Amino acid sequence: MFTCRVLGHRLRFRAEGPVLRWECERGCGAGGSKTYDSADAAGRYAAAFDRQDRHDLGKRAPLIGLLPLRLWRSLRRPRGD
Template sequence: MVHCRILGHRYRFSTEGETMTWRCQRGCGAAGSKRYPTAADADRYAAAFDREDSADLGRRAPLVGLLPLRVVRAVRALRGRRAND
């Protein structure tokens, strides 16, 4: 699928007992699984991996597209450190 080749896969994670499974949301067929010692471990990892990073936009921004946002955050952090000194 072209979207996955250009933008990367968009995995969604779920659990079935001790097994965490993932599939590409775009339907390209990319999938996998991993078995953990307990179902609680599998649930914990699936919950951690199955989230959108839109809340962190700018903190871990790509260098090219969102560089201005990354620079603004860095400048604000620097100013905050200087004010606290």
């Protein structure tokens, strides 16, 4: 799939007993599995890997996201300011 080649896979993780499974959310066919010693361990890994940080995006954006804008404005500002 072209989108996965350009942007990378959007992997989703889930635990099925002691087996951790992952597959691309876009349906390109990428995926795999790994077996752990316990279902608890597989569940912890699935929860950790499947986390998306989209809900925290606004909290981090001003520092990193606006940095190019801040630099641009500082370069355009007259020297007397």
